[in-house]
Amino acid sequence: MAMNKIRGAFAVPRKGETFELRAGLVKESIQKTIMAMTLGKDVSALFPDVLKNIATGDLEQKKLVYLYLMNYAKSHPDLCILAVNTFVQDSEDPNPLIRALAIRTMGCIRVEKMVDYMEEPLRKTLRDESPYVRKTAAICVAKLFDLNPVMALENGFLETLQEMIGDPNPMVVANSVTALSEIHHSAPETKALQINTNSLRKMLMALNECTEWGRVTILSTLAEYKTTDVKESEHICERVAPQFQHVNSGVVLAAVKAVFLHMKNVNPELSKTYLKKMAPPLVTLVSSAPEVQYVALRNIDLLLQKQPDILQKELRVFFCKYNDPPYVKFQKLEIMVRIANDRNVDQLLAELKEYALEVDMDFVRRAVKAIGQVAIKIESASERCVNTLLDLINTKVNYVVQEAIVVIKDIFRKYPGYEGIIPTLCQCIDELDEPNARAALIWIVGEYAEKISNAGDILGGFVDGFNEEFSSTQLQILTSVVKLFLKRPEKAQGLVQRVLQAATAENDNPDVRDRAYIYWRLLSNTSDSEATKNIVLSDKPPIVTTIHSLPPALLDQLLTELSTLSSVYHKPPEQFVGHGRFGADAVQRAAIEEQLQNARENPLAAAAAAAADGTAPPAQAQNNVENLLDIDFDGGAPASAQNEPASGMSGLEGLAGTPVRVASPAVGAPSQANNNLDDLLGVFGDSGPAQPSAGAPSGSADLMNGFSGLDLSANGGGQNKKSNDDIMSLF
């Protein structure tokens, strides 16, 4: 009715110059309206004016009106109904482009009332003669399910989609799989996507014919499929492996994932051939666009942790180009260290030395660190590594020297025999201004105190400035002085008293004070002087590796997530995405959605609303906060997220920068990233003992990084702590 009225008003001649001019005018105005919409201006007031142009023969104009509708339908749900007629009519238009457009747009108008009118057109278009319309309708089922699952289920649309996997058109197959897969993942109870021998065959057939994006969907679905027997696995591998040669990296990685996961079931010989086959395409990804390269490199890192020898001969491919973006360079460094072996180590060292002389401080530090990792990984190359590090120390570039010292400390823990270089190290003492580097050198002096004639003088210098040091350095000074005293009591009698005095009386850091008391107590134990030595000077277990590796369980989980964000972050998806879209949290979200929208200009009110919802179970609260995070990005919001450590962490890491930066074993970065996070973490108690056991290793690793000074004496310290109780009882 209303439509007719509107049409009546516009009953002008349908041809001739005036008509064309008028049409042009109308279209231009709509274009301007949409322009304003993009710029964020609120043009929703024009809704009726734009809407009346919907019934047009001009496809371009129709698309413009539809675009406008999709954007503002929510604010004018009642007016939207006026458009229904046109939609329904269009969905029966002889032109398949218009039929598809109608059904596509209908699904995007997320207004409850629209849903009732969608049923019939959707049913028809799903059976349309044109594959273009069918493939559009297939996706529309997912849209409907998102809006109103009951209706999608009751109308049997899911069954229709399942039948459509057998469609003769590959794109229809791909989109049906896409839609079913989305429904299945958001509501597993529907069992929307059940693969059987028949649908498997259909999908494998469509795989070679559909678009590259469709291939990614099908390959991901195949990867998730649990095969029934070895034959089936073999078959999938056989059919998927040719996709390694596809030009789209998304397809290549999806194929790698599918083969990698199904390969486990086939015989070892065969799986070896597949491993061999996937290496060249992986290497090729390294020459793609930097962002794609980055994703590929992070994935290669994962694959190498599982299969360390797949890229053994490919070291050179990972050499950094001068103009590579830093995130690519850092990742290449890590991979090079992973594939280093005694055959390519010379090449690698020459290259790392080159990097260590560049200007980007962060990159240089990582290069130096890599040299240390190689030294510890490949025993036969350790001498060359140490020499390279000495060369670097001789450059006198401040941050190179500091990093080199930190690295050499680790090398001493594996190869104590390099003590000959200690004099060279001690010469740099005045250049060290970072707590890490100072602590490292002090540790070395303490460890080799009996062989360094002026150890007392060196440590004496540090004891003089004890109160100005960072606490990580103070702990190290304390330990080293005690070591010196135990090894050469005559030299350090005064020193040890001074340092214990300073640490207990003038220091307000409880860790430092506690450790000082422990040593004091130990040293005053005159009945068994050997016991103290046994504790403080005990042999430390040698370092096996300094290369960061993921725990096996997490690694296996991440391998099922190849190519996804999860594989880029090396974190399970739960840590950075909301849980499911249908359920408690979705309800909660729906409920606060309106509030948030109203409160958009007023973050405080929104925060208050979220706080009010805080009575809900943790999962919900956390999701509220994610909403808040999205909308009012003011950092105050995450507070209530702390109910759940894992996701709370992820949010915070996001705040501080990219999680990648946090996750990678960076030297300087973590301490910067953590600056105010530490406070937050501390406040909410997440950094406490619960954290490591909560299965968030990457997160806790960062924390550990911050305490690398402590790490050093972990062994001695651990034993000390056992006696801690006794001492405590004394007070």
Added chain:
Amino acid sequence: MPNMQSGRCTSFFILPGGVDPPHPCFRSSLQLHDSTSTMLSGILVFNQKGENLIFRAFRSDCRPRLADIFRIQVISNPQVRSPILTLGSTTFSHVKHENIYLVAVTKSNANAALVFEFLYRLIMLGKSYFGKFDEEAVKNNFVLIYELLDEILDFGYPQNTDPDTLKMYITTEGVKSAITNNPTDSSRITQQATGAQSWRRADIKYRKNEAFVDVIEDVNLLMSATGTVLRADVNGQIVMRAYLSGTPECKFGLNDRLLLDPGESSSGGRGNDSGLGTSRATRAAAGSVTLEDCQFHQCVKLGRFDADRIISFVPPDGEFELMRYRATENVNLPFKVHPIVREIGTTKVEYSVAIKANYSSKLFATNVVIRIPTPLNTAKTTERTSQGRAKYEPEQNNIVWKIARFSGQSEFVLNAEATLTSMTHQKAWSRPPLSLSFSLLMFTSSGLLVRYLKVFEKGNYSSVKWVRYMTRAGSYEIRF
């Protein structure tokens, strides 16, 4: 909460306080599951100032406010060191092209490789439509871009992104929209947009059937200061321009070792116009190359290539990239460069750079440009060259030496001197590598040759084929 009644969810969905729902769908959230789905929530385009040029949401969770967040967190933040940023549960993946940022917003554990491939495909589409895809092009064509986005993404899932197909029904001038308004044409177009051969129309006719094959190689080199080759490899692409009628089945042969050796019985012998014998010995003598890896256009039957290394395809009409490949063995380097760079005290740097062409004297390279880095505190430079012109570009910190035409086997020298200003804080010069760019026709660094291109068509017409070879500098860097 009164406002729970409104909103876009059905009343069924909005239950207060997360009480256990009656429908099975509801319980899903209680289990931890997450989709590895590929969906995008929205596509955003920004200029360098951070103005939002395009905002297209595909999911309701892509809110307008996200544009501000991206602007603050990425565009105005010099510290960003990753193309992926996750805040809360929103992930921004961005690519910078010309003077615009293209951003994909995702809310799930999205397929990162696919997201970036899609953004790059968007750039390619933009270039294909507007020639250049920059701020101006976006501003002038924003309606078309919205139209394109609507077509290539549905509910955040990429659809057909083939530029040739899209150009049939999404056009810049309203001219061709008459076609799309005609139902029969539309059925044909939509048939193609979804068909097994989505890249080709059925009714193509040419009076003269021709195919041009361009073998283009980018040769990459990294040479150490001592003159050892640290890394040399070739990224090649084979671009074809096919002007062939009907539905031609093409077979394409290279002197690839894997192609030649294993399949003795393959089609190599029959109809072989390169005149090579069939015995393995002669093949080896003719020189073959090892391709580390190949990637093919959508149209190539990957299954066949995997089984018997035959490159078989029905080509799209016009220009397309048939394949890419990588070669690392026996790479012929077209240029040898010997730089001698001496830092004299802190005030002067002396350069002597010799460059020799390492290819046949019958060939010549064009647009040879050698970029020689100078320290940041260079005040002025003097250059002398035995060929071409050299100029100091202060903004790049380079001496740029250009030689328009460089014949094979010749050798040229540049002598230069950079005078440095004294600085209060003397920082060591990082000596970035010297780099080269050039293009050289009728030469392939990998040694790759096209052996045959055979066209089979129902019409049985004869066709003319042309092959051209070119080698360019990829990343050709020499340390000193």
